[in-house]
Amino acid sequence: FWWKCEVFDWTGSKFLDSLWEQPSICQTYFPNEKIPPLFNPKEPENAIDFISNLGEKTGLELKFKTNDKSILGNTHKLAEFIKSNLLSMKIADPNIKSLVYSKISMFFFSMKKPDDAILFLNKSLSITPNNIDALLNKGYILEKSGKYEESNMCYDTVLKIDKSNKLALNNKSSNMNKQG
Secondary structure, three states, X not given: OOOOOOOEOOOOOEHHHHHHOOHHHHHHHOOOOOOOOOOOOOXXXXXXXXXXXXXXXHOOOOOOOOOOHHHHOOHHHHHHHHHHHHHHOOOOOHHHHXXXXXXXXXXXXXXXXXXXXXXXXXXXXXXXXXXXXXHHHHHHHHHHOOOHHHHHHHHHHXXXXXXXXXXXXXXXXXXXXXXX
């Protein structure tokens, strides 16, 4: 019987959960692995649990409740419900707010809502403009949306902060290769 090792970081999160939130890392170091989505659009009711777990990781109580089956049964309505609740939340600590917005972006991307993912990343970056994880995620989403120039601008910003960032170098070179 094969036992897999579970690694927890200092926040109590499973390492693999954190790893899958960074698709660029997975692509670079595990190129043959299929990156599972953070959220399964075929099970929209699980999105509320995902948001609650994100809240627990950041020390916030993110509990969005609805009994409206038209929201729970429709991925797009659910995304709008979550988006409006997150944007109207009053979070006192700007760093926590930036973290929540950065983390939630990949959730929206997995819901096939790249514009909303970029919206949350931009809000995060307006608070913490040198957030390398947010910049890498924004570059990745723009890359997957075919916006290579904008994606490269994100990677260039990362490289101004960290000249040897392997993910930014790898992703930018991949973009440039796709552009010919």
